[in-house]
Amino acid sequence: MIRPVAALGRLWRRVPRVLRVAAWTVFGVGVxxxxxxxxxxxxxxREALANPPQRAADAALVLGNRAYLRGKPNPCLTGRVDExxxxxxxxxxxxxxxxGGVDTEDGRIEAEVMEQHARAVGHAGPMRQERVSSSTRLNLALSTPMLQATGVRSVIVVSEPYHLWRVKRLARNSGFDRAFDVQYAAAPSSCWRRWGMVFKGALREPLAVVNNAAHGYLF
Structure with missing residues (x-):
C-alpha cells in the first residue's frame, strides 16, 4: 500500500505548480x-422537527426513498410512512x-412498498399511490394533479427532517405551495434517531441541494 501512495506522491509533484494550486483551490471551494x-x-x-403540523389537512403526501435495504423494507422509508x-x-x-416510482437500487416501486407497510401496521384508511416519480421534484409535480383530481386543498408533506429544507424550496419554486395549503411533517425515522445528519441519505442531501440549485429548481 505504501508504494502506490509514494508513486502517487511523486506523480503529484510532477504536476505544474499552477495546476496543483488550481486543484487545491477547487477542492477547498467544494468543501x-x-x-x-x-x-x-x-x-x-431542526426547524422542521420543532414545528410539527398544527392544522388538519385533506391529505398527507409521503415522499419516497430507497425501498429496500439488506433485503428488508428500508427503515428510512418506513419511518416516513409511520409518520x-x-x-x-x-x-x-x-x-x-x-x-415514489421504481427504485433504481433494488427495482421495487417505492409507493407500493410504502402502502404495503401502512397496511402491515394496521392502517385501513384511504390510500393512493403515485408510482412514476424518480426525484423529489417529480414527487411534487406528479402528485399535484392526483391531489387536485379529488378536490384536495390542503396537504401535509411528509419526509425525513434532513430532506424538508429542499422540499420546501422545491414546493415554493414549482408553485406546489400555491396550489395547496401546505404544511410539513418531519418523520423521526430510526435512521434519523440513530444517526442524525451522518447517515447516507443525509450526507448525500447537500449534494442534492447544490445540484437542484444549479438547475434553478430551488430559487
Missing part, C-alpha cells in the same frame, strides 16, 4: 460549499398519498 449546504440542511431539519399513518390516526390527514 466550503458542501459544509455550507450541510449546515443549512441541518438547521432546516403519515400517525397523522391520519390523529385526525390530521384524511387520506395518504405515497409518492
Amino acid at each position: 466550503v460549499v458542501y459544509a455550507t449546504a450541510w449546515t443549512v440542511v441541518w438547521q432546516g431539519a 403519515g399513518v400517525a397523522l391520519a390516526r390523529a385526525g390530521l390527514a384524511r387520506e395518504l398519498l405515497f409518492s
Whole structure:
C-alpha cells in the first residue's frame, strides 16, 4: 500500500505548480460549499422537527426513498410512512398519498412498498399511490394533479427532517405551495434517531441541494 501512495506522491509533484494550486483551490471551494449546504440542511431539519403540523389537512403526501435495504423494507422509508399513518390516526390527514416510482437500487416501486407497510401496521384508511416519480421534484409535480383530481386543498408533506429544507424550496419554486395549503411533517425515522445528519441519505442531501440549485429548481 505504501508504494502506490509514494508513486502517487511523486506523480503529484510532477504536476505544474499552477495546476496543483488550481486543484487545491477547487477542492477547498467544494468543501466550503458542501459544509455550507450541510449546515443549512441541518438547521432546516431542526426547524422542521420543532414545528410539527398544527392544522388538519385533506391529505398527507409521503415522499419516497430507497425501498429496500439488506433485503428488508428500508427503515428510512418506513419511518416516513409511520409518520403519515400517525397523522391520519390523529385526525390530521384524511387520506395518504405515497409518492415514489421504481427504485433504481433494488427495482421495487417505492409507493407500493410504502402502502404495503401502512397496511402491515394496521392502517385501513384511504390510500393512493403515485408510482412514476424518480426525484423529489417529480414527487411534487406528479402528485399535484392526483391531489387536485379529488378536490384536495390542503396537504401535509411528509419526509425525513434532513430532506424538508429542499422540499420546501422545491414546493415554493414549482408553485406546489400555491396550489395547496401546505404544511410539513418531519418523520423521526430510526435512521434519523440513530444517526442524525451522518447517515447516507443525509450526507448525500447537500449534494442534492447544490445540484437542484444549479438547475434553478430551488430559487
